[in-house]
Amino acid sequence: MSKEYETVIGLEVHVELATATKIFCGCSTAFGGRPNTHTCPVCTGMPGSLPVLNKKVLEYAVGVGLATNCEITRYCKFDRKNYFYPDNPQNYQISQLYLPICQNGWVEIDTPQGPRKIGIHEIHMEEDAGKLVHDSWEDVSLVDYNRSGVPLIEIVSQPDMRSAEEVIAYLEKLRLIIQYLGASDCKLEEGSMRADVNLSVREKGSDQLGTRTEMKNLSSFRAIARAIEGEKNRQIDLLEAGKTVVQETRRWDEAKEDSYAMRSKEDAQDYRYFPDPDLAPICISDEFLEEIRAGQPEFRTEKMKRYREEFDIPDYDIEIITASKHMADLFEASMALGAAPKKVSNWLMGETLRLLKEKGQGPEEIRFSPEHLTGLIDLTERRIINSTVAKEVFEVMFEKDIDPAGYVAEKGLGMVSDEDALLAAVKEVIEANPQSVQDYQNGKEKAIGFLVGQTMKAMKGKADPGRVNELLKELL
Amino acid sequence: MELLDLSAVELGTAIREGKTTAVEAMEAVLAQIEQKESLYHCYVRVDREGALDRARAVQKKIDEKELSGPLAGVPVAVKDNLCTQGMATTCASRMLENFVPAYSAEAVRRLESAGAVLIGKTNMDEFAMGSTTETSAYGVTRNPRDPQYVPGGSSGGSAAAVAAKECFFALGSDTGGSIRQPASFCGVVGMKPTYGTVSRYGLVAYASSLDQIGPLCKTVEDCAVILEAIASHDEKDSTSLQRTDTDFTAGLVQDVEGMRIGIPRDYFGEGLDGEVREAVLKAAGVLKDRGAVLEEFDLSLVDYAIPTYYTIAAAEASSNLERFDGIKYGYRAQAQELHQMYKTTRSQGFGPEVKRRIMLGSFVLSSGYYDAYYLKALKVKAMIKGAFDRAFEKYDCILGPAAPATAPRLGESLADPLKMYLGDIYTVSANLAGLPGICIPCGTDSRGLPIGLQLLGDCFQEKKLIRAAYTYEQSCRE
Incomplete structure (x- = not known):
């Protein structure tokens, strides 16, 4: 390589919100119902049906906006994005283009060069589409509208990231904020968080942006990191060979670890966006904003500070525990039950992390309750079981969330006191x-x-x- | 007592007083339909059996004192773009020939709970796009005053059904005059309330920001009673308003003493038929005799109303009609591949006027033209609203014709759509500004065709319009 290149990355992150009902109707958002059972005239695009905004969606969107230092658009509107596809029952998606709910925010990430601010261009609310099921046996395609109208927010960053590591750090940061808010579980693998990567390269030192491509179908942090690496190299190779990068959307194939072009800018559709006349503009009042502000949870930075003051546990433990909302909740619930901080922390840092790693799971998947963890600690404290037995009981508890006291009694695992x-x-x-x-x-x-x-x-x-x-x- | 000559309110009273029954009324209407329908074709669907069953059920409730409202037992016809549960709702389009909704429009539901009895669905211009009811996929409706002429549109079937006594009253929808203009052509009363007064839930949308449902009926009293029954705040419609002043029958007062009525010079200039002009000004004279204060003024921006209306309405329609794609319901053409299926379905399912407006609307929303057309139209719309706001600082209502001429002959209009569009000049502004408007008969031309008087009011001032219209109507009867 004769020249030195810099990678410029911006992200479009879709997050499925954890509301009980859909964005514009009262249908359930629950996953896994039989096809077309969570539907009504509104989310199947029946003639004469009308959308009505679910206020909870607005609350979550504003909550995420405030937590990412955005300006909240006090007069905002929904727009229609028009395109024909069977998973989209109205053939337009209700989204926001002209006046998105949140604008001009940022989050801070840690990089080897120190903390860096990643700008957020906007956050907008929109509806998800249904799902097409292609039945090759019968040679037909069927549509399931259960997902149609599930609320999403799209978080559009500025092109402020320079490496896969920064992208992952940014995503982790967003995920943590949103999980702490309870606005979504943000699972990439299950699609409740989806990231599209916009990437271009340029000669180091240049202030001009190169031609970018958009990469879709990235369903894990690993895929994102590999796709960024692959696309960066592909673009540099093109430039080095004296060719140009074509502005296009590319699809990442995780199995082949390669991407291919889906559509170029030339055949980009004209979505004919315009304000949706079925939905009244939203005026955000001072009271509403204050209510959301007052209801914001304690985020990680504040939580870490408080743990340092309140609990005598190592900084490392605090970092790990607060890196997951679920683990932090578990820890705090155990504290409320009177368990010793260090004991709880030891179980989380030791056996819990070991078993999670062994099973390839994340901390969000921890199933045992704080009551049972505290119960187990109590059994060891009172010398009813020794540490070896405790580890065995913990493994069962980790799997099935059994009550340790009951389990120890039932299996006769208590120590002989005779x-x-x-x-x-x-x-x-x-x-x-x-x-x-x-x-x-x-x-x-x-x-x-x-x-x-x-x-x-x-x-x-x-x-x-x-x-x-x-x-x-x-x-x- | 000749049942069919009664107004809706008179019939309701007769039923309550036991002088007739809901079943007798329905039988009379069905007999009239039997006799006249082959000539006029007001309906796309008459549900004879169902109508009689419903009439019997309602009569039972009246007998048991469960229903006692003014419309209990009164047969009603509903425009075919209003969803009726279990009864096909086609918008007079081939596209929806087999569509049977699982829900009723909120306005229909409210009428039914008031005891009105649904007869069937009336003919209309396809998807409410047209001014003559000739764009219907199911044949034209003829004007009962003279079958050589159109009934107007798009609610032509509803207006004609009232005029032909094939119902006691009807519901229509008005996006750019579709209630008021056919009311004018057929010599009946029609009203478009303030935008947001009647829920649009279950109304198959043409242009969402302009569509309003309203009554077509025989008298101003009927009009107030029906509007009172269908007006509601509906949580299913985000554009539905919370109003506490929907006691429209309180406007049924014969008193215009001191009422300030503005007459826009711009509505009486070039293009207005001489006979229409004369009849409307004569009607104004009647109100003046009753103590109203008449004043001519310049409304301004009138020439911009038509292009503004057709830009906004077509833009919204192009998007609203995207859902008709052959995937979920309605007509589907056979094709090998998805996009071919879309194209063929929509090419065959929609008629020429609908396609024209979809193309026009898609064009004004497309990238590069959005600012020049759609956005500019929205700005002009706001300016038109401003012109009316200024007028209503001075006047209680604005008086003028509902259409530049009386009904055209069948077959005359569709050849020149632009000319047809210009016929909406006096009605579209009320939709652009969200205002209420009423049209009542004010005489006939030399061929005996009805002429309509239109009164426009400021938002929420329906009662003023009802008061002026009622006073005029009663004065003419004296």
Whole structure:
């Protein structure tokens, strides 16, 4: 490579909002219903039906806007985006073009060069489309309108990102803000968060933007990172070969780790946007804005600060716990139940992260309740089970969220508190292992570990190793 | 008592007093339809069996004192762009020939809960696009005053059904004059209320920002009663207004003493038929005799109303009619591939006038033309509203003709659409400005064709219009 290049990236992020009902009708947004069961005249585009805005959508959109330092558009409108496709029952999508609800915001991300602000051009509200099901067996296509009218916000960034790492950091930041707001679960894999990447390259130092392409179908952070790398290289190769980049939309193929052109700018459609005359303009009052502002949750930065003041746990633990709204909620609920911060934190940092990693899951997928985690800690505190048994119980709890106390009682996992039985077992072990006894008495401290192990084995693990250690020392 | 000559309110009273029944009234209407319909063709669908069943059910409720309102038992005809549950709603288009809604329009629902009995669906211009009811895919409607002439449009079937006594009253919709102009041509009363007064839920949209539902009926009293029944704040329609002044019958007073009536010079200039001009000014004279204060003034911007209206209406229509694609309901053409199916379905399903407006609307919204046409039209619309605002600072209502001439002969209009569009000159402004307007008969021309008097009011001033119209109507009867 003769020249040095810089990558310029902007993102369009679609987030499915966690409302119970759709954006313009009262139908359920629940996932997985039988086809066309969550529908009505409005979300199937029946003649004479009319949209009515779900106020919760507006509340979430304004909440996200405030959390990303946006200006809230006090007089905003919905526009129609006209295009024909069967998943779009009216053949226009109700969206916002001219006066989007939020504009000119930013979020801060951490980069190796220090914190950086990524600009947000706008956030707008819109409706999702239905789903086409292609039945190759019958050679027909069918439409399911259950998703039609599910509320979305689209967050459009400025072209402020320069690398895949910055893109991931930006997405993580957005995801965390939105999850903290409870506005969405933001799962890329399940499509409740979708990112389209606009990317161009230019010679380092240039202030002109190169021709950009838009990459779609990115369903994981990994895919996003690979697609950015691939597209950057493709564009640089083109420029190096003296060719030009064509402005087009490309589709990322995760299996082939390659992209192909979907449509170029030349056949870009004219969407004939215009204000939707069925929906009255929205006027945001001071009261409404204040209400949303007052209802904003504690975001991560504030939460981390508070944890440092309130709980005696390491900074690293605080970072991990607050990186997930779900984990932070779990931690705080456990605190409310009276558990010791360090104990809870240890379970989260240790076994929980280990099992999540092992199963390839994210912290949002933690299923056990704070009551059961606190219960398990209580069982160990009261020396009803030892740490080995506790880990076994935790694994079951992690899978099925069982009640640890009930489980321990049912399976008979509690430690034997019968001193006579324990004493008898210790005596047997001493008799059976004269060599180790000898070693210990000759000053080999480590030998006692072996004897403790043997005793625990004889007790089928249901003894307090500390007490075994004490008894052995007494007898020897 | 000749039942068919009664007004809706008179019939309702007779039914309540036990002088007749809802069933007798429906039988009389059906007999009239049987006799006249082959000539006039007011309806696209008459639901004989259903109508009689409904009349019996309503009569039972009247007998049991469950229903006692002024419209209980009165047969009503509904324009075919208003959804009626279980009854085909076609908008007089081939596109919706098989469409049976699972819901009724809010206005229809309100009439039915007031005890009005649905007869069937009236003919109209296809998707309400036209001024003669000749663009219907199901044949033309003839003017009952003279079958050689059109009934006007787009609510021509509703107006003709009232004039032909094939119903006691009807619902229509008015986007640029579609209630007032056919009322004028057929010699009946028609009213478009303030935008947002009647819910549009279940009205198949032509131009959403201009469409309003309203009554076509025999008397001003009927008009006030019907409007009172259908006006409502509806949460299913975001553009529906919350009004506390919908006691329209309170306007049924014979008193225009001191009422200030503005007569726009611009409405009486070139293009207005001499006989229409004479009849309308004569009607103005009647109101003056009753104590109204008449004054000529310049409304201004009148020449801009037609281009503004056709730009906005066509733009909205081009988008509103996109849902008719052959995928979900309605007509579908056979084709090998999706986009071919769309094209063939829409080419075959829509008539020429609808296609013309879709193309016009798509053009004014397309990239590069949006600012020059659509946005400019919105600005002019605001200016027109401003001109009316200024006029209503001085006047209680504005008086003029509803149309430049009486009804044209069948077959005369469609050849020159631009000329047809210009016929809407006096009606479209009320839709652009959201104003209420009423049209009442004020005589006939030398051929015996009805002439209509139009009164326009400021937003929410329906009662003033009703008062002036009622006073005029009663004066003529004396």
